[in-house]
Amino acid sequence: MGVSVEPLLDAGVHVMAEKPACAHPDRFERLAQAAERRGVHLMMAFAQRREPVKIDARRIIAGGGIGSLYAVQASP
Secondary structure (H helix, E strand, C coil): CCCCHHHHHHCCCCEEECCCCCCCHHHHHHHHHHHHHHCCCEEECCCCCCCHHHHHHHHHHHCCCCCCCCCCCCCC
16 A cells, blocks of 8 residues: 555645656646645656556566566666
8 A cells, every 4th residue: 555645745745756656637636736835846757657568568578578577777
């Protein structure tokens, strides 16, 4: 279970979240307003896991198509 972002913002903590902190746009607006109200930064880093090339890479790796995986570096 992840940490809820809103209490951190309300406590005056800057937040950079790699995983989506919310699933609905209305919820994100509430988080943005909380950050604005407290004067802190809110950054959402979306990993783009739904891109077809990334889904295919995951399938190949999970299927053992390239052997043991020890590290990954990806560039656009």
